[in-house]
Amino acid sequence: MSFTAVVKEVAGWWIGWIEEIPGVNSRSRIRDELVDNLRSALEEAIELHRAEARAAADACGIWLPFSRMAYAEIRLGCCVDRHEA
Numbered sequence: 153m154s155f156t157a158v159v160k161e162v163a164g165w166w167i168g169w170i171e172e173i174p175g176v177n178s179r180s181r182i183r184d185e186l187v188d189n190l191r192s193a194l195e196e197a198i199e200l201h202r203a204e205a206r207a208a209a210d211a212c213g214i215w216l217p218f219s220r221m222a223y224a225e226i227r228l229g230c231c232v233d234r235h236e237a
Contacts, residue, residue: 155170155171155172155173155194156170156171156172157169157170157171157187157190158170158171159183159186159187159190161183164181165179165180165181166179166180166181166182166183166185166186167179167186168186168187168190169190170190170193170194173194173197173198175197176190176193176194176197177190177193178190178193
């Protein structure tokens with residue numbers, strides 16, 4: 153799975169956000185640091201949503217035990233960025 157980071161420089165600051173996930177954004181004076189921050193924020197958002205989804209499924213009694221689930225970890229290839237002038 154890949155995500156798109158929009159990255160721009162504004163008044164000496166690099167700002168950016170992930171297009172596909174609302175609320176995942178950051179800023180930094182250094183572009184590479186911004187991209188690292190976005191990657192971390194994206195990973196945290198995905199973990200939070202995963203935990204919330206599992207808790208909701210468990211509360212509804214629809215959560216299957218791991219032994220009965222088809223489960224795959226997806227490695228994040230996140231933060232494919234593009235610079236907008």
